Amino acid sequence: MTKQLFIAPHTLKKQAKTLIHYWPQTIKTTRAYQLLCNLYGFSSLHQYQKQTKHMVINHYQSQENAAYIAEQFSSLANQLSHLGDISFADAKVVLYKIWPKYISNKTYSASPKExxxxxxxxxxxxxxxxxxxxxxxxxxxxxxxxxxxxxxxxxxxxxxxxxxxxxxxxxxxxxxxxxxxxxxxxxxxNQHQATNLPAKPISRPHFILDVHLGRLCNYLRMLGFDTLYWNHDLGDAKLAALAEKEQRIMLSRDLGLLKRSNIKFGRWLRNRKPLLQLKEVSTLYNLKQYIEPFSLCIRCNSKITSVDKTSVKHLVPADVYTSFTTFNQCSHCQQIYWHGSHVDKMKTIIHMLEN
Structure with missing residues (x-):
């Protein structure tokens, strides 16, 4: 390197401390100063001190240094690698830490790899x-x-x-x-491929959905699948933590959410329409073998149990009470269910999934 970089003494001192901290092996302070001085075009710390003794590093000089360091980042990293006998990757990290304001993430990422x-x-x-x-x-x-x-x-x-x-x-x-x-x-x-990675929970599949999948949640609960869902944004971190804690399959169209490290099982839904999403999930996880229609509350995901007709007389419209003989009620939110048109609709959906 022929170009000399004139760095203020207090900056060089700070950089030496940073180099020592991020150097891959233990390194002495004198060695850290020597490496930096060599990197900046000086034969020794003594030469650097002699040439900068009466020099004032102005704003223009700093800007010139910044431009040069950003432009020559890979070359400087390669030189530091040889001077210090460390890997090119380690040298890049050290320089990035020494010059955080001058070396952008883009410059760092675009540099050659080992x-x-x-x-x-x-x-x-x-x-x-x-x-x-x-x-x-x-x-x-x-x-x-x-x-x-x-x-x-x-x-x-x-x-x-x-x-x-x-x-x-x-x-x-x-x-x-x-x-x-x-x-x-x-x-x-589909048993086409051997693996040692997790694909789905060993037990009956249960799910957690992001805020955009409310209709799919209703379908899954109607079919009897334990499904967590909130109609407001709970935040990716909380969703991922729940998925991990309860070993749930995360369903989402948010790639960032599915890339969270603590999510073990998940599916990026290819379809946008709720009924097609249901078919996609059912086909992938073979849900038809687990279907238990109307066993869970669509509103709160709790168990539904059969109740005596007289106990709900004051809770349902008069025409509903006289038209139906069988009623079910959620054990948690007390929602009442009866054999309405939605039952026939669900039978059609189940037939679609089975065929």
Whole structure:
């Protein structure tokens, strides 16, 4: 490097402390100063002190330094890597921490990476990417789960993953030249594909829905599926925490929500119409074997039980009371149910799901 960067002494002192903190191994203060001075074009700390002794670093000089550092970020990282005998990835991190105001996230992300691997995307997972084969560059050795989401696929959509033809969990750390093959949850649930990843709860499926899926919630509850839903925005963090705590399947069209690390099971709904969403979920999780129509309250998700007709006389319209003989009531919110036109509608829906 021929260009010298003139840094104010108090700034150099602060940068030396930062370098020591983020350096991958233990490093002495004198060594930290030496590395920075070499990086900035000086042969030693003594030369730096001699040349900057009577110098005032003005605003123009600072702006010039900022432009140069941003433009030469990769080159400077490469030089620091060789000077300090550390990896290029570690050198980039150190520089990023030393110059937080000068190196943007965009500049950092666009810099060359140490390693590369190849993803092969299958089935429904291609809904999230532009092409089924993706070359992916990375630094260090990230968990494969994070890398899958970096290319746009929520981890909840992945049913099985192979690395170099071997089944691997989400905790697998990527290595240079790995070949990764991803299969969707659908392939696993249809028993087409072996896996060691979670696809759905072992017990009867139960769900949690985001705020935009109220109609789907009604359908699921009418069919007897325990479904949590709020008609106001509860916030992604709370939804994810509940999904994790109760091992529920998260249904949503929000990719960011489904990428939350504590969500174990989930589905990004391809359809926008509630009835088609129901069919999509039913087909994926084979819900027809679990259907128990009108066993749950549509309003509050609690159990419905049969009650004596006389006990609801004062709670229903007179014409309803005289027209029907069988009544059910929610054990929690006390909502009354009877055999109305909605029963015939649900029978039609069940027939659709079974066929």
């Amino acid at each position: 390693h590369q691997c190849t993803f092969f995307i299958n089935g429904e997972l291609t809904d999230f990417v532009q092409q089924p084969k993706i070359s992916y560059a990375f630094d260090r050795f990230p968990a494969i789960k994070d890398s899958i989401e970096a290319i746009g696929i929520p981890h909840t959509e992945v049913g099985a993953l192979y690395v170099n033809n071997q089944l691997q969990p989400f905790t697998y750390q990527l290595n240079n030249n790995d070949v990764i093959t991803l299969y969707p949850v659908r392939d696993v649930l």
